[in-house]
Amino acid sequence: MTQHTQPNTRPQVVPRADFFRSAEAYAMHIEVPGVRADAIELDFGERSLTLEAEAPELGVQFRRVFRVPRDASMDAVDATLNHGLLRLRVPRHASDSGKRIEVTAG
Amino acid sequence: MFNPLWIHTDLTRTMEPIFEEFVRQLSAPVASPHRRQIAAFKAKEDGWEAQWTAPGVRAEELDIRAEGGVLHVAYTTAHGEEEGLRLQRKERRVGEVRRKLALPRDADPETISATLRDGLLTISVTALAALMPKKIEVKTA
Secondary structure, rough: OOOOOOHHOOOOEEOEEEEEOOOOEEEEEEEEEOHHHHEEEEEOOOOOEEEEEEEOOOOEEEEEEOOOOOOEEEEEEOOEOOOEEEEEEEOOOOOOOOOOOOOOOO | OOOOOOOOOOOOOOEEEHHHHHHOOOOOOOOOOOOOOOOOOOOEOOEEEEEEEEOOOOOOHHEEEEEOOOEEEEEOOOOOOOOOEEEEEEEEOEEEEEEEEEEEOOOOOHEEEEEEEOOOOEEEEOOOOOOOOOOOOOOOO
C-alpha cells in the first residue's frame, strides 16, 4: 500500500449508499469499510451534508456531499457505525405545503 | 502494492441528490468496493496477507476454509432495513460473494488467520517454519 503521511493526500473515493424514506423520515446506509467511528466527520451545511472519513489501511479517504431535503430535521440526525456501514437517520418535519398521507399496508 | 481498484477522482466539487425529489443521474463515479476487486496475497515480513472490503458483514457470516492450497471465502450480503421506511435507491452491491485465493506455495495452512474489523477483512498466513530464517546461537566453549 502506498504510504501517505498526510491524510489529505489520500485518494478520494465516493462511498456507495442505500437510501430510505417514508413520510416521517429519511435514512442512508453508507459503505465506509476500514473506517473507525472517530475518523468520521459529518459537516452539516445549509442544505448539504458532507461526509469525510479516513480509511488508513485502505489508504483512501471517503468523501461525499449529499444534498439535504428541505424538510429534513438535521438537528435530530441519528448516526451509527456498524461493521463499516454508516447509518444515518433523520426525521422529516411537517411540511407546510400540501400534506400527503401515506397509506401503509397493515 | 495493494489497491482494491478504487476509482480515484477528485470530487471536491461534487454535489449529488439523495432523495426521491432530487432523483437525477449521478454526476460522479461511485467506488466499487466489491466488483472486480482482486484479492491476492501480498508478501509481509513473516508471511502473506490478503485484504478486501466487506462492509456490513459480521464475522459469523463469513465462511472461510482452506483446501488443497486454495483458500475459499464465502458470504452473503443484503440491503439493510430501516423500520417503517422504504428502500428508495440502491447503490450498494449485495448478494453472494465467493472468492478463491491461491495460497502462497510456502505458506503454512495451519497458520491462516482471519480478522474482520470495521468491514475490512484481512487474511494472514505465515511461511512454513522450516523456511523461516533461523538464528543460530553460538555457544562459547
